[in-house]
Amino acid sequence: MSLDDVKTSGFKYVGTSPDRPDGVDKVTGRAKFGADAYAAGMLHGAIVRSPHAHARIISIDTTKAAAAEGVKAIVTRADFHTDLSGENWNIMENVMAGDTALYDGHAVAAIAATSVLAARDAAKLVEVTYEILPHVTDVDEAMAQGAPIIRAGAADNSVPDGLHPNVVRYHESGHGDVDAGFAEADLVIEDHFRTEATHQGYIEPHACLGTLGGDGKGEMWCTTQGHWNVQKICSALLGMETSQLRVTASEIGGGFGGKTTVFIEPVALALSRIANRPVKIVMSRSEVFRASGPTSSTSMDVKIGMKKDGTITAAKGVFRLQGGAFPSAPMEFTAMCAFAPYNLSNVKQIGYDVMANRPKQAAYRAPGSPMAAFAVESVIDELCKELGLDPIDTRLKNASHEGTKASYGPTFQRIGLVETLEAAKAHPHYSAPLKPGQGRGISCGFWFNFGGETSVSLALSMDGSAQIVVGTPDIGGSRASMALMAAEELGIPYENIRCTIADTASLGYNEVSHGSRVTYASGLATIKAARDAVKKLCGRAAAKWGIDPEAVDWVDGCAVPSGPNAGDFDPMPIAEICKRMGSTGGPIVGHFEASPEGAGVSFATHIVDAEVDPETGKTSIVRYTVVQDAGKAIHPAYVEGQYQGGAAQGIGWALNEEYIYGKDGRLQNDVFLDYRIPVASDLPMIDTVIVEVPNPGHPYGVRGVGETSIVPPMAAIANAVSQAAGVRMTELPMSPPRVLKAMDDAKGG
Amino acid sequence: MSKIHVTTSVNGDAVEFLCDPRETLLDVLRDRLHLTGAKEGCGTGDCGACSVTLDGRLVCSCLVLGAEAEGHEIGTIEGIANGEELHPLQQKFIEHAALQCGICTPGILVATKALLEKNPDPTETEVRYWLAGNLCRCTGYDKIIRAVMDTAADLRSDMKEAT
DSSP, X not given: OOGGGOOOSOOXXXXXXXXXXXXXXXXXXXXXXXXXOOOTTOEEEEEEEOSSXXXXXXXXXXXXXXXXXXXXXEEOGGGSOOOOOHHHHHHHHHHSOSSEEOSTTOEEEEEEESSHHHHHHHHTTOEEEEEEOOOOOOHHHHHSTTOOOSSTTOOXXXXXXXXXXXXXXXXXXXXXXXXXXXXXXXXXXEEEEEEOOOBOOOSSOOEEEEEEOTTSOEEEEEOOSOHHHHHHHHHHHHTOOGGGEEEEEOBOSOOTTTTSSOSSHHHHHHHHHHHTSOEEEEOOHHHHHHHSOBOOEEEEEEEEEEOTTSOEEEEEEEEEEEOSSSSOOOHHHHHHHHTTTBOOSSEEEEEEEEOOSSOXXXXXXXXXXXXXXXXXXXXXXXXXXXXXXXXXXXXXXXXXXXXXXXXXSSBOOSOOHHHHHHHHHHSHHHHSXXXXXXXXEEEEEEEOOOOOOEEEEEEEOTTSOEEEEEOSOOSSSHHHHHHHHHHHHHTSOGGGEEEEEOOTTSSSOOOOSOTTOIIIIIHHHHHHHHHHHHHHHHHHHHHHHTSOGGGEEEETTEEEEOGGGTTSSOOEEHHHHHHTGGGTXXXXXXXXXXXXXXXXXXXXXXXXXXXXXXXXXOEEEEEEEEEEEOSSOSSHHHHHHHHHHHHHHHHHHHHTOOOOBOTTSOBSOOSTTTSOOOOGGXXXXXXXXXXXXXXXXXXXXOOOOTTGGGSSHHHHHHHHHHHHHTSOOOEEOOOHHHHXXXXXXXXXX | XXXXXXXXXXXXXXXXXXXXXXXBHHHIIIIITOOTTSOOSOSSSSSOTTEEEETTEEEEGGGSBGGGGTTOEEEOGGGTSBTTBOOHHHHHHHHTTOOSSXXXXXXXXXXXXXXXXXXXXXXXXXXXXXXXXXXXXXXXXXXXXXXXXXXXXXXXXXXXXXX
């Protein structure tokens, strides 16, 4: 698609912010989330988890548990499919330990009983004998000589010789000659950065209700970002045909990437297969923290050379990511996103995927990119400070634009980074005076965005209203966006359209709601499905009028004769065509199936003011502005919501949130009291600017917006805090003790 | 273990149930009465998704035992709207796009309704501190705070007109 084919103006519905279709359900408590499903004869599951970071499982004695009141089924790894390989094997091993418990909280057995309490009581009666093994939870320690080996032979052939077996994948990319580039620089700064693992922190714990009968047919209800993926993985782990398992996605209480895989779903099905009754499993918050995906922790080195005028001459980054006890850390994304905002002649990035005794990392909003931005944008800030340059002007001078060969390889099409920087510079926030003790930080951020398998169906009803069936779970209001796009194409009111998330039996395969892909890919498919329906509507009118279907236009919800027939017939409204659909050719349904590949990349620039209390080291965020390119904002209020939510999560990551492991390798802060996500009184209002630089790959120019918003915050806040505290902060979170120590060290040093 | 017989009132309806002594009020509301509007986000009183009122007082229902409901009046999210007519807070939350996933919304609505009954003219800071026990991971709270402030202003002007 070329930019000429993109509709960028003259919208009637797109660009408005009507009430969301699921609004009433969600404010009245009617909406059904994962844990809100019940079935006749339902059992409740509970999972037995390893209290050790690394331990061989010598034996599992379930005798006492099996004899407990109400217990109907017990499963261990032996109750799952054995012939698995690749990522299916990794997921199986994470869902239920095989020979070895690999992290604190790793599942080793599960019980189904007639009540939650009976299941939990029986779980305590399962006797597991462990042989405790040495463990490692830190990324640098896990790579060091002599570190305990998590699993020998897990490395793929990308890993250079001589590295520890815990280094399981390696990435290297870039272009030019970085050494020559550094030689051209007037100033080269290199620094070391570390970030701790954080959790996605969705408020709804994982929950599911599964039924698997003796006939080999299964039903699964669960909270997930992608139910076709649940269907695919669960059927593999249970050794059943994919199509025999029907998965229905509940309303989802937040995901942020953490609900793109499975944890308890295969366990519920395995228990149900034995008990021959529906089994519901709901994770506790502690289980969510200990055993569902946090993000990677990192250790990073970034080196950047700059001329006195602000031109970056070379950039190099080394990014080590720990992704738990499995090959899964998104280090290639970290490496590829690191320098993407900049038009560089000489750039090199290296990534290491490192295993450690922690839960398998799961995607978290622009997985891997925020850490890179923290390191890279901190070094750029330091260079600007040393050379006396304005941080926005310097970024503008080096900004990637259309035609730039990206640091990760491709050549950028039309992108909006320059526009976000210019809008940030013009924003009153950037020139507002700061109070003593405050600092201002800015940062850019990048995310690829994604397309993926997408299938949408749009059926017209006999009264001329429409129902859209999509396969991407709605996390943040996407049903409203789909209805707006369909309204635009069909020329009927937004309220006349109902958008439903189909179950896996009702539509073709849909990739998970991730990669900021939903408004882009399901949106594109909705528009194309609507155009398919419109073509059929025009065909019915043409047949009635006895003219060529090509000579019928669709205007404001009516078929209108055009060309030589213009004015020959009155416009025929959609309701009139639909009323007679049964006798004029049958039901009118538009559909579209594809894997769209034109997801436009997305950039943002954030401005933040932070105030540091010199007595306590506590940081307050006093002002925050997000500027981001949306391509086209379909429902601007929910685009703002994505910007604000990403910023808030970034504030938590920057200041408070971290996985804290004890020397025993056990997670010490597995409740919200100790793992502190931002609360309302921690935050200011979060100002937003929606920049719209159309994406040539979408009919209305949409770019995904969900993920880029979490990329700049940590860097922007680190730059603000470093200015306010008078010392460069290189480790996250910038918790009060860490800031206080850095300030004391700087004074003493 | 024998169960406890409890007689109470939920959203004005007389209710009886049997519960295990260990079951929380949240367990009872959800699993026995099938009022699933109150959510369990943590089970430790940190997230506020299970907020209900007990004789008009805001509580985390995960920190109250089901047996403790005996003789009291419980108010849940299901009782906030008047039939089809939404409470002004519910309407404003939809208008202001103050929810994304919606899992925290019932608890936040119950909590803010209790706030406005106590303090019809809260400052932004007072709203933020009142809601500090209700976690939202999607919105960054911005639109929630705006929805609450806007509702409070509307309710105050309604009150003025009525007097």
